[in-house]
Amino acid sequence: MATDLILQAVERAAVRCREFPNVSARHHDIATDDLDGRFDLVFCMGVLEQGPKPGQLEPIRNRIVDALEAGGLLLLESWRLPPEFENRWWARRFHSGARVLHDRFLEDGRMTLVREVPSYGDSRLASLLQRTAESRSAEGTSSSSSAQRTSISSG
Numbered sequence: 702m703a704t705d706l707i708l709q710a711v712e713r714a715a716v717r718c719r720e721f722p723n724v725s726a727r728h729h730d731i732a733t734d735d736l737d738g739r740f741d742l743v744f745c746m747g748v749l750e751q752g753p754k755p756g757q758l759e760p761i762r763n764r765i766v767d768a769l770e771a772g773g774l775l776l777l778e779s780w781r782l783p784p785e786f787e788n789r790w791w792a793r794r795f796h797s798g799a800r801v802l803h804d805r806f807l808e809d810g811r812m813t814l815v816r817e818v819p820s821y822g823d824s825r826l827a828s829l830l831q832r833t834a835e836s837r838s839a840e841g842t843s844s845s846s847s848a849q850r851t852s853i854s855s856g
């Protein structure tokens with residue numbers, strides 16, 4: 702499933718992927734809408750830095766982590782601040798830069814870091830995270846959902 706806030710991007714993705722019956726494109730606002738389904742991979746590139754307002758990042762994180770299957774993978778890729786700025790209080794307060802954005806996902810006790818790599822030189826950061834493989838019954842949800850894939854952006 703490919704998603705985007707911009708309807709035109711969703712329509713273009715649907716046209717470009719029409720020969721792939723297992724791919725669907727949906728209009729979706731990650732700031733306000735739950736993800737419909739459970740996924741074994743969520744790919745979120747260049748989206749988080751598009752400006753979730755303070756207060757929106759935590760619900761976005763919860764929405765994405767909730768939608769991951771146990772053991773599922775999350776690939777985040779975002780702009781970095783220069784290293785001397787990325788741990789400043791204002792970067793944390795205003796969710797500026799990949800370090801702060803990606804760390805917020807690790808603050809969810811269900812996520813662990815698999816690997817981090819710089820991309821585009823050192824200007825961006827790609828972080829691969831994994832949802833711990835706790836049992837679904839502990840959450841009161843079904844374990845019967847089939848594996849799917851999603852991209853939380855278009856391109």
Ligand SMILES: C[S@@+](CC[C@H](N)C(=O)[O-])C[C@H]1O[C@@H](n2cnc3c(N)ncnc32)[C@H](O)[C@@H]1O
Nearest residue numbers: 705706707730731732746747748751854855856
């Ligand atoms: C910089 S583009 C990245 C597109 C693609 N992932 C890439 O790397 O080329 C950011 C995308 O995020 C989408 N976006 C921004 N805010 C969003 C939101 N709240 N919910 C869903 N998509 C959003 C934009 O419409 C845009 O298509």
